[in-house]
Amino acid sequence: MRGMTIIKNVNMLGVKLSNITLTDGANTVIDAEGRIAFPSFFDMHIHLENALSLRETGENDSGTLNEAVERWAKIRDSLSVEELKNRIKKALILEIFNGVTHVRNHADTCSKNINSVKASLEVKEEMKDFVDIQVVAFPEQGIFNCNEDEFKRAVEISDIIGGKPDGEDNEDLGKKHLELISSLSLKLNKSIDSHIDQGDEPTRFSEYLLGLRNGHIALSHLTSIHSDNDEYVSRLIRLIKKRNASVISSPLTTVFLNGRFDKYPKRRGLTRIKQLLSEGVNVALGHDDFQNPFFPFGFGDIIQALWLAVLMEQANLKDAEVWIDLITRNAEIEWTLSTSFKPSEDIVILDAKSLREQLSTLSPRFMVIRKGKIIAYSNRSGEVFLNDSKINPYDLIA
Template identity: 30%
Template sequence: MSMDEAGLLLRHVRVPAGPRATRPADILISAQGRILEIGPGLRVPGVETVDLAGCLAVPGLVDMHQHLDKSSTLAQAPNPDGTLLGAIGAFRTYAERLQADDIIERAQVTLDRCVAMGAGAIRAHTNVDYEMGLRGVDALVRLREANRHRVDVQIVAFMTSSAARGDPDRARVSLEEALAAGADCIGGTPNLAPDPRRYLDMLLDTAEKHGRLVDVHIDETLDPEARWFDYLVEGARRRSLGGRVVASHVCALSARPDDEARRAIEAAAEAGVGVCTLPAANLFLQGRGSGHRVPRGLTRVTELLDAGVTVATASDNIQDAFVPVGAGDPLEIARWTILAAHLLEDAAGRAFDMVTAAPARLMGLDGQYGLRCGAAANLLLTRCEHVEDLVAGGALARTVLHQGRVVAGSFDAMRPAGHA
């Protein structure tokens, strides 16, 4: 890009430069919302220039697993027993009368909250089943288009247990209809299907046929006999889908014997299958049948990271039958992940990567993501000292840029009192 395309110069920011370290820089952004240059002492005459007085600039946060179609429905569909099956049943009953406009109204409130917290990209798993049909996908497509200038929304056609209850061939038809209606990715719940093997094959075959990314809820149980993660990994390897498949939850991996779990993790690393852990849902829903030594319910996060598996963490549900709390803040989830997954070495750095670069890579956004020339200027600005400070305690004020334009907060909020 040439300098005459410049549209905005952010002066006197600090960018991450290693553990508990930053370096001073200016960020030049094009009129089209791309980062042109990052470095100290930039001068571009005639370009709008904002002095940010040393605030911290990091890439926009990425929440790669949400259920926007369900958010803020706890009052209408409470969970009777706090279990996964209880939540599924509660929302299924409510979904029979749920209309697209209702979904959009609630999801917009959640989306606004997420943007204010710094989320630049969200992957929304959206029910496709007998109760919802394509209403959820249609609603999320409208929501995505209405907010395209504020946040990137990637829609997963989430083939629920209800969709899998019937003939998998009929489920395939519904899935292809969802893709034609505007869904971006393929998802589902194999463990709850009558024939999980056939169901998983259907999802992977459809992804291979249409060239789509896959993100499935799998082994969301603490049953040590659950092995569908292994079958997913093998299916991805066999179809050469490495780097395009994500296994969400994988709670059962923590319940399996260490040697078996290690082999499964090594196979996932070799096949290029990523994992998304969901601490909020896993802590709330899993382990309720245990009378003592109640398990945390998460997958083996540290072992997966150490093996080279790309691991993200995300909000999952927000204030519904599956998770009764949630602020739409990926940094909050990063903190929960440190605690629940017992992260220790470079805990904040690893957790920050799990809500930034790692999910961007799993969502196929890494070509346009990050603090680098050519990437989209999706930024979070705060007055924190460094990334570790940001993860540990958050920020009292946040200013969010999407494609170089302020979509939440303000530049004035980034300047110390009395700074001109």
């Protein structure tokens, strides 16, 4: 058909073969051969500005969060807004390639002149045809260890108020930190997404935040409940539900950073995703970091985060098929609860005929379609030569 791209045999949500027609001026027919498609992915927790910074920061020798923060902070303040923007854009290109067209970016309010926040907001506008971005004003080293006025200014221009009570010097300051972000939330009518209870030792910061008057809350990480006692966790989960708060987990980074002070048996620092879901809490996932001192691997593929969550939580195959919601439906619920700006309805076609196949091969995505245009494409191929025959290895697992 003239002026159109037709993508045939797309298996939407794994339930129905259909065609996708794009009026994009091309005259092309592409056969998706039954590949499975979903609404495009959300990465609900990422630090774009320091992705791909490992070469400059050097390796995190201790593997701890503190060393990661120190290493990044040294580089951060030497970068101009323009340099930060370039870094953010590079990371976004990888996210888009991997089927993510909605990103919640935590921009560091401790950066010199809040340059990280300014850079994120400018990129949000410049890249809006390719990706939706929520900018969180995130105090990486705490509010009171940095500049409180600058933090407040960052909060005013950002979409969401961030937090990190563990970044303060003691528990009292951590509580004051939560009181401040709660009062800003009420004053500015903005929601909160706080890094919270991010270590292995139980703290009570989540409980404290949930007990304050504020707007909608998302709890990022919440790793310490991995190690806390069941009675307390069950009480906390009741409180999370009562406040209709979301939990955002970043398996790749937490599995790398947590448990660093343990011998064996070692706590692995993932929040209780399976339990939270079974008790009706909205859980979404983030990639958090890639190729930086917080997590030295990865390339912006949120499917890797889902894969690790499935493994660490020992989800069975049936659960795993439903857990795609953690990067689609559940993430969208959190997105719309936290801001009034609606995410664009885009499509990702996986290079797999089932979610099980996708989680087995971790293949890059076949196609990403945004606002009626193909914005990313890849096509896995491979051959194994055995005597006189050539075998496509992917045919063996489909």
